[in-house]
Amino acid sequence: MNEIAPTSSLDTLLSRNADRLTATDSRLLKVLLQDPMRAAIENGKEISDRAGVHPASAVRLAQRLGFDGYPAFRAFLCANLTEGGRDFGTASARMAARLVRAEEGGLLASVIRGEIASLERLRLMVTDADIRTFSNRLCEARRIYLLGQGHAASLSRLVALRLKRSGYDARDLDAERGAMAMALRGLAPADVVWLFSFRAPHAAILSLADLAHSQNATVLALTDEASAPIWPAPHHLIRVSRGEAGEPQSLTVPMAVVNAVILDLAGIDDGRSLAALEEYRKFRSKLPPDWN
Structure with missing residues (x-):
């Protein structure tokens, strides 16, 4: 048989x-x-x-x-x-x-095929309305706290950096691991907590979700569709597929979502992002080359 x-x-x-x-x-x-x-x-x-x-x-x-x-x-x-x-x-x-x-069909070709397939699936899984929900919450936030674990940690750091350059008070909590309590001491309803989790949620992710809910802060989450759920449930969730088995489980798909959110944010915040980016460009031009 x-x-x-x-x-x-x-x-x-x-x-x-x-x-x-x-x-x-x-x-x-x-x-x-x-x-x-x-x-x-x-x-x-x-x-x-x-x-x-x-x-x-x-x-x-x-x-x-x-x-x-x-x-x-x-x-x-x-x-x-x-x-x-x-x-x-x-x-x-x-x-x-x-x-x-x-x-x-070759290693590089296989990776490229997997990335393309994952991005095509993203087109069907996430809508512009999903992106706008995230960008609206970020635009309204007093402060934005971000946390990712594993591969998601690098994405969290990058998003925090880009939001700072766009004029937002954004804090990557993974970088403040030794002083998490101090960093979160002022967490309030006007704040947003953005979580990134692509596998089983780490204990720190779950603890932060719980704390954010207890402080009535808004919780956003970007997760893999195969990931175990975050609990308490985020107020707004975007789930993506980073690739089927045999395809690269890369950051291309969640990075595409992040790019869309930040681009949309720049389009709805009345020039705040654009003005901050220009101010940052001028400031950097005054610094020694090895500082940039």
Whole structure:
């Protein structure tokens, strides 16, 4: 049998055939799951050699799981990897998925295709009204607090810098980690807290959301559609897809959202952003070159 439902997971297959598996099969499976990239590209003999078992053992494992032979099983593993099967949910597996896909047409071309696909999905997921909601809240804010974790931290820092240059009182809280209490002491209803979270929300993100709600501040959040929810729920949320499994999980998509928000903000704040940017340009021109 070569046809296995594409939504099946390896865990499902193992559970379904548990009474047929041997100790040798267990050794093979341990090797397979430890290195998903190699599992998706090696043949049965190579996998068996790495597991220290008979060369035909991988074929027998595949057959016990319902495949005609190891090539069909390997095709299943590859599809499970690149299509986001839950067997391969770690960061290393996501990287392996991208490498598997890259073999199909070159590494750079694969990255570019993934970015384009993600941006096309963004067009369908986020509207100009969503962008305007964010820019309105920022325009009205007395002070803007930003916090991101992991890859989102670099985006949070960049947004804080751009808002400052546009004349807004923006503070990247990750840069004030050692003095968070002092930075947030004056948090008030007139303020905005903007959270960035692309995986499971960090404890600091959840704590800040809770604090902001308790102080009646407005909470904005930019998250990945696959991310666990932030609770308490943000007042305004934009969820995006940064790429399917096998596509780059980069900052291109959330950065596009940020660019749209800041551009829209400049269009509705009665020249505040433009005047601040011009003032900043003139000030920088007076500074020594190595200060810029």
